[in-house]
Amino acid sequence: MAAADWGGKADHLAGERATAQFDVDGMKVAWAGSRHAVEVADRMACLVASDPVFRKDTRTMLSRKELFKDTLKKAAHAWKRTVELHLTEEEANLLRLYIDQPGYVDLHWVMFVPAIKGQGTEEQQKKWLTMAYKFQIIGTYAQTELGHGSNVQGLETTATFDPSTDEFIMHSPTLTSSKWWPGGLGKTSTHAVVYARLITEGKDYGIHGFIMQLRSLDDHSPLPGITIGDIGGKFGSGAYNSMDNGVMRLDHVRIPRDQMLMRLAQVTREGKYVHSDVPKQLLYGTMVYVRQTIVADASRALSRAVCIAVRYGAIRKQFGSKAGGPETQVLNYKTQQSRLFPFLASAYAFRFVGQWLKWLYTDVTQKLESKDFSTLPEAHACTAGLKSVTTSATADAIEECQKLCGGHGYLNSSGLPELFAVNLPACTYEGDNVVLLLQVARFLMKTVSQVASGKQPVGTTAYMGNIQHLMQCKSVVNTVEDWLNPAAIKEVFEARALRMAVNCAQNISKAPSQEEGFSELSPDLVEAAVAHVQLIIVTKFIEKLQEDILGHGVKEQLQKLCGIYALHLIHKHLGDFLSTGCVTARQGSLANERLGKLYAQVRPNAVALVDAFDYTDHYLGSALGRYDGDVYSALYKEAWKDPLNETVVPDGYQEHLRPLLKQQLKLSRL
Numbered sequence: 001m002a003a004a005d006w007g008g009k010a011d012h013l014a015g016e017r018a019t020a021q022f023d024v025d026g027m028k029v030a031w032a033g034s035r036h037a038v039e040v041a042d043r044m045a046c047l048v049a050s051d052p053v054f055r056k057d058t059r060t061m062l063s064r065k066e067l068f069k070d071t072l073k074k075a076a077h078a079w080k081r082t083v084e085l086h087l088t089e090e091e092a093n094l095l096r097l098y099i100d101q102p103g104y105v106d107l108h109w110v111m112f113v114p115a116i117k118g119q120g121t122e123e124q125q126k127k128w129l130t131m132a133y134k135f136q137i138i139g140t141y142a143q144t145e146l147g148h149g150s151n152v153q154g155l156e157t158t159a160t161f162d163p164s165t166d167e168f169i170m171h172s173p174t175l176t177s178s179k180w181w182p183g184g185l186g187k188t189s190t191h192a193v194v195y196a197r198l199i200t201e202g203k204d205y206g207i208h209g210f211i212m213q214l215r216s217l218d219d220h221s222p223l224p225g226i227t228i229g230d231i232g233g234k235f236g237s238g239a240y241n242s243m244d245n246g247v248m249r250l251d252h253v254r255i256p257r258d259q260m261l262m263r264l265a266q267v268t269r270e271g272k273y274v275h276s277d278v279p280k281q282l283l284y285g286t287m288v289y290v291r292q293t294i295v296a297d298a299s300r301a302l303s304r305a306v307c308i309a310v311r312y313g314a315i316r317k318q319f320g321s322k323a324g325g326p327e328t329q330v331l332n333y334k335t336q337q338s339r340l341f342p343f344l345a346s347a348y349a350f351r352f353v354g355q356w357l358k359w360l361y362t363d364v365t366q367k368l369e370s371k372d373f374s375t376l377p378e379a380h381a382c383t384a385g386l387k388s389v390t391t392s393a394t395a396d397a398i399e400e401c402q403k404l405c406g407g408h409g410y411l412n413s414s415g416l417p418e419l420f421a422v423n424l425p426a427c428t429y430e431g432d433n434v435v436l437l438l439q440v441a442r443f444l445m446k447t448v449s450q451v452a453s454g455k456q457p458v459g460t461t462a463y464m465g466n467i468q469h470l471m472q473c474k475s476v477v478n479t480v481e482d483w484l485n486p487a488a489i490k491e492v493f494e495a496r497a498l499r500m501a502v503n504c505a506q507n508i509s510k511a512p513s514q515e516e517g518f519s520e521l522s523p524d525l526v527e528a529a530v531a532h533v534q535l536i537i538v539t540k541f542i543e544k545l546q547e548d549i550l551g552h553g554v555k556e557q558l559q560k561l562c563g564i565y566a567l568h569l570i571h572k573h574l575g576d577f578l579s580t581g582c583v584t585a586r587q588g589s590l591a592n593e594r595l596g597k598l599y600a601q602v603r604p605n606a607v608a609l610v611d612a613f614d615y616t617d618h619y620l621g622s623a624l625g626r627y628d629g630d631v632y633s634a635l636y637k638e639a640w641k642d643p644l645n646e647t648v649v650p651d652g653y654q655e656h657l658r659p660l661l662k663q664q665l666k667l668s669r670l
């Protein structure tokens, strides 16, 4: 597909593609998850790339107002095409993804609709989702406030029941209770699920969700008592500035009682508070759903950055033989490989763990429907932990890819600054990554204490049941080749994760109270949580390799990437592995030696491995990452599109530059 996009011009990367030792189409299927997934993704990517309305090559040069209007235009056009072409939900989601411009529709589909699905009664779903599915209303998710984001229980907005009118009075009692951040709230949304403290019969029952209409469906003006605006420009050009993140104050706004989302709890006509038999944590269910989707987003963002850096690294040449021979492709430098190939491996690792997480989420949702809530804590820990580890690693990697591309990586036309700016907030939204890792740590501490009392852990913590062995085992690795053994790799990751968790639990137990111990040890707990999450990623990669993987050489390449993913973590976190006694210094250096060999084996396949991501030039949006490798022509062409180049002599010359130059010239003649 990318070849069609490239239009049959010279392929500067043909030599690189010729050295691939595997079937790229087979790898595309492994990456996408199925042949069907490749086909739909291709079709939707081409639809977007071939439609002039979805152009984005000058996006970073637009003013905020122009960018916002462009987003409205693209969203409306996407909806028109969705209806005209009778796209399925899967196709429509992909269309939105390839348009690649954050906007109100993300919040509408990814949070507003799921919040009503998860927290609304059947009747409420029927009423509100019917309108939402037809875009008769546009919704957002208004939880965070100026004063509180992470601490959801600390939110201040109130919803006070008035039995005399059968209404809730929605109110922002303080400046810090202003809703702050919700996407689409600023200028677009007509409705929102608003989270507020429910007060009835004089008692505060904590945070609950309410559906509120915010703007008139006739002229879009805010309804009486509601003050709304945009919170202002954000990091970088283009990027997340297409989104109208908003601020909202409510002044005693009345809504009917039946607009409280009543699946988890109800308020009766008389004002009695009644809690259902479902756990109250389901209030957080929308966040669990979105965290799961963010892992897939992270692998996509990381793979885009890696695709750009690998292709450019194969084109870019610096230095050469002293005898005047050809210069060296920068991708051939070992330092470049050791910085870049772990990201290539991570992109595949995050992709596969994201596919597994989607399965886990579906499984938990089915269990919840039959009132089995037993796997909810694990689903929370897995989504929180994986969201955290994958988004942090992705943001760091995109930044490093910019450096890997040298000066040209710093240009907007490389695509990397925008990719970084748009993915950086994923470390914060849907839960700050450190706050989420502390949730994982809490789950681990509980599991350790259950193991100590003889309970057998299940799922992703099942390894903790093997405590006798894992607390004292020594790695069996004796040669460089031994690090090829998945069982040997898994064992050291399990031992490291368990020992770090047990160390924390033991140290907490020495503190005056559990709470003080947890707080004092929180930096160690975060590291223990990261070790546990990295173990999940490594394990799921190893399990993926046990599946039927079709295509010549595909499995072999994935085995190498799995090795790189695991061994680069051992290298990076060697302190953990040494201090917990899981590996010796010698085994650590054997792992590093193995890593070097794997980099050399991946090198001839690097360009083909990023081709397998199957991105169009439109989606990649990078002069450096073009499929045909014609980097320099593209950079040169892109430069001339800058508004500064619209005139040869710049605006401001007559007022500021000319007088200065004339003045200095006059002075020099005196």
Ligand SMILES: CCCCC/C=C\C/C=C\C/C=C\C/C=C\C/C=C\CC/C=C/C(=O)SCCNC(=O)CCNC(=O)[C@H](O)C(C)(C)COP(=O)(O)OP(=O)(O)OC[C@H]1O[C@@H](n2cnc3c(N)ncnc32)[C@H](O)[C@@H]1OP(=O)(O)O
Binding pocket: 096, 097, 100, 101, 102, 103, 106, 107, 110, 141, 143, 144, 149, 150, 151, 152, 153, 183, 239, 281, 282, 284, 285, 287, 288, 290, 293, 294, 297, 376, 377, 380, 418, 419, 422, 428, 429, 430, 431, 432, 435, 439, 442
């Ligand atoms: C180059 C250009 C590219 C352009 C790209 C363009 C487009 C992209 C294209 C597509 C993108 C597609 C999709 C994008 C998807 C999403 C991104 C879109 C938009 C992002 C919008 C962002 C939205 C938000 O941020 S919404 C607000 C989110 N807020 C948070 O996450 C708050 C975090 N805080 C919490 O979750 C909680 O407060 C807390 C930290 C968990 C603490 O909770 P609290 O109740 O105080 O209690 P505890 O006492 O700790 O816990 C009590 C008990 O409950 C358990 N618990 C907690 N949470 C959960 C849960 N979620 N599920 C289950 N159980 C939970 C907890 O463990 C504890 O249990 P215990 O008592 O047994 O220990």
Ligand SMILES: Cc1cc2nc3c(=O)[nH]c(=O)nc-3n(C[C@H](O)[C@H](O)[C@H](O)COP(=O)(O)OP(=O)(O)OC[C@H]3O[C@@H](n4cnc5c(N)ncnc54)[C@H](O)[C@@H]3O)c2cc1C
Binding pocket: 107, 141, 142, 143, 144, 147, 148, 149, 150, 151, 180, 181, 182, 183, 240, 245, 425, 428, 429, 430, 431, 432, 433, 434, 435, 438
């Ligand atoms: C681009 C973007 C889009 C967003 N979209 C939405 C949206 O649509 N709807 C919505 O409701 N919200 C949205 N948000 C808000 C987002 O969910 C919050 O910003 C996020 O949950 C973090 O909360 P905070 O800003 O209060 O950070 P804070 O909690 O104030 O974090 C500040 C620092 O304190 C640390 N910290 C906080 N608590 C602890 C603790 N217990 N222990 C240790 N360290 C701690 C954090 O690690 C962080 O370093 C969005 C945010 C962004 C950036």
